[in-house]
Each structure stands twice: as structure tokens, then as C-alpha cells.
Amino acid sequence: xxxxxxxxxxxxxxxxxxxxxxxxxxxxxxxxxxxxxxxxxxxxxxxxxxxxxxxxxxxxxxxxxxxxxxxxxxxxxxxxxxxxxxxxxxxxxxxxxxxxxxxxxxxxxxxxxxxxxxxxxxxxxxxxxxxxxxxxxxxxxxxxxx
Amino acid sequence: xxxxxxxxxxxxxxxxxxxxxxxxxxxxxxxxxxxxxxxxxxxxxxxxxxxxxxxxxxxxxxxxxxxxxxxxxxxxxxxxxxxxxxxxxxxxxxxxxxxxxxxxxxxxxxxxxxxxxxxxxxxxxxxxxxxxxxxxxxxxxxxxxxxxxxxxxxxxxxxxxxxxxxxxxxxxxxxxxxxxxxxxxxxxxxxxxxxxxxxxxxxxxxxxxxxxxxxxxxxxxxxxxxxxxxxxxxxxxxxxxxxxxxxxxxxxxxxxxxxxxxxxxxxxxxxxxxxxxxxxxxxxxxxxxxxxxxxxxxxxxxxxxxxxxxxx
Numbered sequence: 001x002x003x004x005x006x007x008x009x010x011x012x013x014x015x016x017x018x019x020x021x022x023x024x025x026x027x028x029x030x031x032x033x034x035x036x037x038x039x040x041x042x043x044x045x046x047x048x049x050x051x052x053x054x055x056x057x058x059x060x061x062x063x064x065x066x067x068x069x070x071x072x073x074x075x076x077x078x079x080x081x082x083x084x085x086x087x088x089x090x091x092x093x094x095x096x097x098x099x100x101x102x103x104x105x106x107x108x109x110x111x112x113x114x115x116x117x118x119x120x121x122x123x124x125x126x127x128x129x130x131x132x133x134x135x136x137x138x139x140x141x142x143x144x145x146x
Numbered sequence: 147x148x149x150x151x152x153x154x155x156x157x158x159x160x161x162x163x164x165x166x167x168x169x170x171x172x173x174x175x176x177x178x179x180x181x182x183x184x185x186x187x188x189x190x191x192x193x194x195x196x197x198x199x200x201x202x203x204x205x206x207x208x209x210x211x212x213x214x215x216x217x218x219x220x221x222x223x224x225x226x227x228x229x230x231x232x233x234x235x236x237x238x239x240x241x242x243x244x245x246x247x248x249x250x251x252x253x254x255x256x257x258x259x260x261x262x263x264x265x266x267x268x269x270x271x272x273x274x275x276x277x278x279x280x281x282x283x284x285x286x287x288x289x290x291x292x293x294x295x296x297x298x299x300x301x302x303x304x305x306x307x308x309x310x311x312x313x314x315x316x317x318x319x320x321x322x323x324x325x326x327x328x329x330x331x332x333x334x335x336x337x338x339x340x341x342x343x344x345x346x347x348x349x350x351x352x353x354x355x356x357x358x359x360x361x362x363x364x365x366x367x368x369x370x371x372x373x374x375x376x377x378x379x380x381x382x383x384x385x386x387x388x389x390x391x392x393x394x395x396x397x398x399x400x401x402x403x404x405x406x407x408x409x410x411x412x413x414x415x416x417x418x419x420x421x422x423x424x425x426x427x428x429x430x431x432x433x434x435x436x437x438x439x440x441x442x443x444x445x446x447x448x449x450x451x452x453x454x455x456x457x458x
Contacts, residue, residue: 014247026241065222065402091405136392139399
């Protein structure tokens with residue numbers, strides 16, 4: 001009976017790379033959410049003055065993103081990194097962490113695990129996924145504007 | 147417990163329209179102080195988070211049409227926030243689902259690669275299209291989704307005669323413990339090529355409209371490809387963490403992310419989901435589900451009519 005139970009437990013267990021990946025998501029998202037809370041408090045309380053004054057936002061947030069960026073000369077791509085001293089852009093830390101967790105998980109957990117397992121198809125899929133996500137995150141992809 | 151039981155019908159019946167109409171009233175007032183908006187947004191998303199859990203729908207699909215239709219923010223910023231909202235929800239649920247082997251990496255990875263690539267194109271299309279076209283398309287899609295929720299069926303354990311060649315080559319299969327029967331369930335999938343092709347469409351729509359795509363993922367994984375319902379739901383939820391990541395970066399890089407909109411939304415919906423899970427025991431999910439479907443239907447009409455220039 002115990003042996004049977006152990007067998008079931010073993011058969012239904014998540015593969016080790018899946019558990020490692022899950023842990024990266026778990027801790028990363030906890031840190032990301034905590035960062036969002038802290039940086040948002042610093043932003044709205046005015047402790048860290050923002051790039052765009054909060055009272056100006058209602059006149060700006062109805063614009064299309066492209067027009068908003070032009071009107072406010074806001075940074076695009078990774079330009080926000082040099083504005084981390086501003087209350088609003090400091091919030092990008094948490095947002096970027098949440099948006100980057102998948103890349104970290106694929107790069108540090110899945111790609112090496114599938115390579116080690118010699119699971120060629122999944123190694124390739126995970127690797128191409130990293131390339132796609134890095135490409136999206138890099139800011140080299142751009143859209144036309146209206 | 148009594149207090150909780152009293153709160154549930156109240157939330158289910160009246161709160162979202164109240165929050166939404168408060169937002170609409172504030173929008174009509176030209177001198178509304180700036181802080182009213184993030185506060186209303188937080189309250190609205192908190193309620194949406196509760197409703198999403200009780201109704202078994204993704205928060206992202208409610209967020210974009212409701213906030214986009216009733217708040218004064220441009221849809222570019224709302225879609226960007228919608229993606230981060232869906233992404234955060236998926237990141238919160240993903241680890242547990244992966245560890246319990248309900249979300250399957252073998253099923254998710256090929257599909258995620260297709261959908262996340264497609265969602266980049268979706269995001270680019272969304273940012274390039276004029277506002278009214280996006281509103282019309284979003285409205286039509288939301289109305290379609292609400293109807294889909296009414297008619298769609300699911301199969302707990304779909305019959306799969308055997309893995310097709312692609313699924314066999316990729317070894318898309320698994321085994322999980324079904325607590326309700328006390329048995330282990332072995333599964334695989336079929337019709338992979340068609341399923342994978344549909345994920346191109348799903349990815350484009352997710353990126354374009356800033357919606358979580360669970361409403362589309364689950365039927366394709368479950369009804370078409372034949373994955374068990376639990377595996378489909380869990381894999382779909384986890385999948386959003388990958389699909390929405392690529393589109394979210396496109397919006398971020400285009401300066402389409404306003405923390406004043408994104409952060410209260412993420413925190414509100416997460417807190418709401420947290421409360422929703424606790425209310426599940428006392429709520430009537432079926433009744434809530436119908437209320438949410440009706441809500442979704444009407445929130446689809448709003449951007450559609452705005453886009454057509456009928457309702458400003």
C-alpha cells in the first residue's frame with residue numbers, strides 16, 4: 001500500500017526543472033509586488049518627486065501613447081533606467097521585474113535543464129522563447145504611430 | 147461568516163456598476179482631483195478581482211473593457227495595464243499550479259512560443275491602429291467573448307484516441323493525481339497542428355487588446371486538443387505569464403505604461419482575487435458568473451459604440 005502510494009506520488013511529481021522554474025516565479029513575483037507597493041507609496045506621497053507632476057496627469061492620460069511621449073518628452077525603450085530617481089519611473093522597477101521573470105526563468109532554469117537532459121526539441125523551444133522575449137524587451141521592435 | 151455572506155450578494159449585484167458609474171461621474175467633472183482616479187481604479191479593480199475569482203474568469207478580460215470604457219484613460223495605457231494585470235495574476239497562480247503538476251510545461255512551452263511571438267505583433271498592431279478602430283474591435287471581441295462564455299462547454303476528461311505525430315514527437319503528455327476520484331490520470335493531446343495555429347490568433351488578440359487570453363486558451367486546449375479540463379485551465383493560467391510578457395514589453399518600450407494606472411490596477415485585482423478565493427465558500431458562483439457575463443456584454447457595447455461615434 002505504502003509502496004503503491006509512493007509510486008503514485010513519484011509518477012505525478014512535477015519534473016525538477018518545473019519546480020525550479022516555479023520557485024523563480026514565486027519569489028520573483030513576491031519581490032515584484034513588494035517593489036510595486038513601496039515605489040508607488042514613494043511616488044504618490046511625493047517623497048520622490050515624479051517626472052510628470054501628478055496633477056498634470058489628467059490632462060495627459062487621455063492621449064495616445066505616442067502623443068503622450070511626444071508631449072511630455074518621456075523616455076521610451078530602456079530610457080526609463082536613467083529616470084529612476086523620479087517617483088513615477090521608479091515604479092518601472094517592479095513592473096520590469098514582473099515582466100522579466102519569464103525571461104529569467106527560461107534562461108536560468110529551463111534552457112540549462114533541457115540541455116542537460118538532452119531534450120533537444122524543448123531546449124530549442126526554450127532557447128527561441130528567450131530570444132523572442134529578449135527581442136521584445138530590448139525595445140528594438142517598434143510600431144507606427146497614429 | 148455572516149458578514150461575509152452578506153457582502154457577497156452585495157458585491158455580486160451592485161458594486162461594480164456603482165464603482166463604474168462613480169468613475170463615469172468623475173470623468174464628467176472637469177476639475178476632479180487627480181487622486182480620485184487611482185482611488186476609483188483601485189476600488190473597481192478590487193471588486194473585479196473578487197468577481198473574476200467567483201465567476202471563474204480571468205481578471206484581464208474584465209479589466210480592459212470596463213476600465214477602457216468608463217475611465218478617462220486612453221486605451222493604449224489601459225491595454226498595457228491590462229497585460230500587466232493578467233501577467234501578475236498568472237505569476238501569482240503559476241508556481242502552485244506548476245508544483246502540483248497541473249500546469250504542464252510540456253504542453254505550455256510550444257504553445258507559449260507561438261502565442262508570445264504572435265502577441266508581439268498584436269501589440270504592435272494595437273499601438274499603430276487609430277483609437278476608434280481599436281474600440282470597435284475590442285467591443286466586438288468582448289461581446290463575442292461574453293457570448294462564448296454562455297455557449298461554451300468543457301469536457302473534464304476528453305477522449306483522445308492517441309497522440310498525433312507532432313504531440314508524440316514533442317512528448318506532450320503527462321500524469322496527474324485527480325483528488326476527486328483518488329486516481330491518477332494519464333493524458334496526451336491530439337490535433338496539435340490546428341491547436342498551435344489557433345494560438346497564433348489567440349496571441350495576436352491578447353497583445354492587441356491587452357486581454358488575458360484564458361477565455362480562448364481553455365477551449366482550444368480542452369475541447370480541440372483534448373487535454374483534461376484541470377490541465378487545460380492550469381496550463382492556460384500559467385501560459386498567460388509567458389504570452390503577456392512579450393506584449394507587455396512592447397507597450398513598456400513604447401512609453402505606454404503609466405504607473406498611476408498600472409500599479410493600483412495590479413494591486414487592486416490581486417487583493418480582490420485574494421478576498422474572492424476566501425468568499426468562494428459562501429458565494430453562489432453560478433449566479434455571479436451570469437452577472438459577470440452580462441457585465442462583460444454591456445462593457446463590450448460601450449467601446450463598440452464609442453468607436454462608432456454613437457456614445458461619446
